[in-house]
Amino acid sequence: MAKNNGKQFELLVKVIYEEIIAQDSVESVEVKHDVSLLGKSGQEHQIDVYWSFKIGGEIMQVAIECKDYKSAVSVGRIRDFWGALDDIGNIKGIFVTTKGYQSGAITFAEHHKIALKTVQEPTEAELNPEGVIQEILVNGSLFGIYNSKVMPKFDLAWIVENTALKEGDPFSLRGRNDQIKIMDSNFEVLGTILDYENRLPRSPENSNDLKYRFEFSDGYLFAPESFEKPLKIEHIDFTYDTFTHQMHSAMNLKLTADAVLKDITTGEAFLYNKSAANSSI
Structure with a gap:
């Protein structure tokens, strides 16, 4: 002072x-x-x-x-x-x-x-009174994924019967992974593609070309930028890589x-x- x-x-x-x-x-x-x-x-x-x-x-x-x-x-x-x-x-x-x-x-x-x-x-x-915590040390590991690729398997028989699409017709899947949704037949959202990416196993660590499948007995994929109504799917396959990041930080209190x-x-x-x-x- x-x-x-x-x-x-x-x-x-x-x-x-x-x-x-x-x-x-x-x-x-x-x-x-x-x-x-x-x-x-x-x-x-x-x-x-x-x-x-x-x-x-x-x-x-x-x-x-x-x-x-x-x-x-x-x-x-x-x-x-x-x-x-x-x-x-x-x-x-x-x-x-x-x-x-x-x-x-x-x-x-x-x-x-x-x-x-x-x-x-x-x-x-x-x-800083005696007995009061003055510093917090944080050490840990962050397990992440990158280079993720998604491949949905559509129910072709359902699509041919319920849409104007015919087998062999081309169409593309566009949209951000937080916008493309998976829902059930009652139109209840089960999650986005991003949600399912976040559920992917992070092990083994620091590995490439890992594969994981999500099965759906009652699943429909809806991509607003690609098609007007949800399309029935059987499963979604992900291919991705994992990484591990070591974290060391200190917080001065x-x-x-x-x-x-x-x-x-x-x-x-x-x-x-x-x-x-x-x-x-």
Whole structure:
């Protein structure tokens, strides 16, 4: 996390909370920077980061004080922030800094229900906790086919009896293997030529001119680009080659983040990735 001046730190906190709110699926909430709110005393209070939303008929407000200090925040700073919150009224306060808080500041904040957060560079332990799988290795073999040729055996007696084709008439079989279908007499599709190719045995491995036959007692081949109606078939013969491909891959599951927002009391942490930040930061 690069060093920020005061405004940059405020904008960083703003986009972190924009991402948190987006992940919580809270709709129609605009996180604003550098907002002035009028207190009951008539005093204007400058709020670094602010948002509000309506729930159950009530307006809920959140104010964040951002301080990029070189040392731990003192109780006086928290007391000043609480004074502004008390004057505004009906508002939740969050204090965010970089170096932590003095013990008196923590005690005072807990009493007045002010959330204390820090934004720092994430540690390796926060990014990748002990016991969490950080890498998956995949080793295996892919068994495939290529150079596939298909030869259907038509029921010539049925074709002569049920179509205008006569024995010896030429016709061609055209179409993609995922378009040519095999169906039964009820026109239920049994599969495409591609489906049957995928069912071909992959063994023996790395072999040529393998042969396999699919028999059909009630099968009809339909090629929309070749003929108007399905033609009865007896079987389909495939000739094909097989190959084996060895696979070795690694999947890195380690997390990356530019900053971590951590709650001082609960220890709850939110990892922030800069890719979601405003380009002006």
